[in-house]
Amino acid sequence: MTQLRALSAIRLSVRTDETTSPGRQRAANSNEAARRGAVIVGEAEDLDVSATKTTPFNRPELGAWLQRPDDFDVIIWWRMDRAVRSMADMAELGRWAKTHGKLLVFAEGPGGTPMDLDMRTVSPVSELIMTLLAFSAQMESTAIRERVTGAQSALRSQGRYSGGLVPYGYGKVANPDGPGWKLAPDAGAVKVLSGIIRDVLDGQSLTAVAMALNEDNVPVPRDYQAIKAGRDPGGTRRGRQIERFKWTAGTLSKVLRSPALMGYRLHQGKPVRDRDGNPVPIGDPVLSQDEFDALQDHLATLTPQKNRTRKATQAMLLGVAKCRGCGGNLYLSKRAGGADYNCRATARGDRCPSPAGIRADWLEKYVEEEIMARVGDLQMTKAITRKGYDPAPELREVMEELRALYADKGARRSRTGRMIWQEEVDTLERRAEVLEATPRTEARTEVVPTGETYASFWVRHDTVGRRQLLLDTDARVTVAKGRSGGGAERLTGPDRARMVFTISANEHPHAMASTQ
CATH class of the missing domain: 3.90.1750.20 (Putative Large Serine Recombinase; Chain B, Domain 2)
Structure with a gap:
């Protein structure tokens, strides 16, 4: 007689570091295979997989084995609930086993003794037993779900941790x-x-x-x-x-x-x-x-x-320094011994009639002196928006939860389930009544001082923070081409006549948006 080839199937809904169930299932399956004289040719281990939410055919490992029916003769589970928890899934698994002539074995059936569902031959008795056991598994699953749902609902309503x-x-x-x-x-x-x-x-x-x-x-x-x-x-x-x-x-x-x-x-x-x-x-x-x-x-x-x-730019004046010739940005260019801000009109496909260029340290020093002289002692402000309240978004959420609950009413078949369903509906109805009676309030904005001056902000920030301050205050420094016609490296000092600095903070102190 040809030795039976067995597939050992293991499933667990939730796995933790303390879980020992996979080991117990594996030992039970192995012992049952040995008792039958079968050899285990493979193992389908699906951990963190719910039998209520997945069929045997869409579980990662078992599903892959079921697509290769010629590789084994019998599937061994520890118990029925490791295989299925619904009549529909059991019927589908039974049809598959009947089509491919497989033996389904549960190492611990009713009463703790092994049980066979032999689908290798037409057997009305096996199909009847399969249907009755699947019905029992489904009813047990439903009872467990309702008990857990009720217990968790009670714990949550008391503010206790429900897992x-x-x-x-x-x-x-x-x-x-x-x-x-x-x-x-x-x-x-x-x-x-x-x-x-x-x-x-x-x-x-x-x-x-x-x-x-x-x-x-x-x-x-x-x-x-x-x-x-x-x-x-x-x-x-x-x-x-x-x-x-x-x-x-x-x-x-x-x-x-x-x-x-x-x-x-x-x-x-x-x-x-x-x-x-x-x-x-x-x-x-x-x-x-x-x-x-x-x-x-x-x-x-x-x-x-x-x-x-x-990558944060180290060009403090990028977006701040402009070329007077074309109005475009000046870009930081590294060179031996230093760096320059130069017009790059040609890089964007334009022709600048008078491209500007200047040493970076000169221009950045000039901008720092200008901002300190103009607004350094001024106090910065922030705009605080006091948010209004509109009950409509939460009311929409409550409506969606109510719709979902009403659609779920038919699934609550036990008296306990219907009682829990009614409590959930009553809770949302009461909240909806409160929201419907709550008026909408408008937001308001006020400008308040931050307690910090521009000078102190400048000192405690790096290049990135200083550039952001300049951009927020709409600062601009416009640079014209040098009269000598030479490049930035030929200048002997910062020619201030070439630079025009403007900052909106003269009339409108820097406002950092904030919402409360």
Whole structure:
């Protein structure tokens, strides 16, 4: 008799560093194969894969094996729920096994004894057993889902931690009001977040901030939580070292756009609401509502074009220095012993009637003296926009959540499920009533002093910061071609008659936009 070739199938919905289930499943499958005199020719291990959300055919490893039915004779699972959790999936798997003449084996069937579903021959009994077991698995899955949903809903409504990924910026702490855990701001993560938000609002791109975090070996949110829990953030899988994750613009965008920064408890990316429809708090927020709104307004201005990484220019007067001959920018050119600002009209396909050129150190010194003399003692200001409040966006979110709930009503078949559904609907209805009665308020802007003069700002910033100040104040220095006709390197000193400096801060002090 030909020896049976067995495929050992292993599945686990959620895997952690403490998980031992894959090993138990592998041992049970191996023992069952040995008991039958079968040889295991392969293994389909699908970890972090839900049987409720995936069929056997679209799981990464098992799906690939099912496309090669000639490579094995029998599939062995530990239990039925490792294979399927719905009647539809069991029926599809049964049709496949019947078409290809396969034996389906569960090392621990009802009562703990092995069970066969022999689809190699037409067997109404096997099909009936398969259908009944699939029905049982589906009912168990539904009951588990409703129990978990009810328990998590109750925990969230009490402000308690109900499990899952901890939002970046927070950590688990013992619940001071009773059993279980709550979430609270984590000092280390909040410090990193504060630096990220500061850099982003100062104009750095998300990509540039991500690169700086990686250079400083700052762990990403997932790794940070692992380190806090005392686990190796890298680890291994099947003997292979897993590379640690790095910060990306996408990771930063996800963190910075999360309402969890305002201390809102989230479920599937949306705020969890109390019985009155208000967001359930985690604890003290990392950002206030106004600070979060200001951050979102800034992020909304970033486009892929604006957000790509560029090396910061060391030309302090790029965009500030202009050629009187053609009106174009003067560009910094390095040369032996120094650098010059020169007209480059020919590089852009134009002809300048009188191209200007001047030593960079002379021109930058001239601009610094002019800005100090004209506005150095003036105090800088910032425009603060007091954001109004429009209930319409949140009302639209509540409407969408209500629509989703109404569409889900038919899926709540148990009395407990229908009760939970009604509580969720009532909560959103109450919040909708409050929002509908809340008037819209308009935003207002006021200009206030920053407490810093132009001179002190100039001293404490580098070339990049000084250039940004000049651009923000609409400063311009226009340079004419030297009367000697020579290049910048032939000049014996800064000829001030060649340069005209203008700055809008004479009438309008520099305003740095800020939103609160």
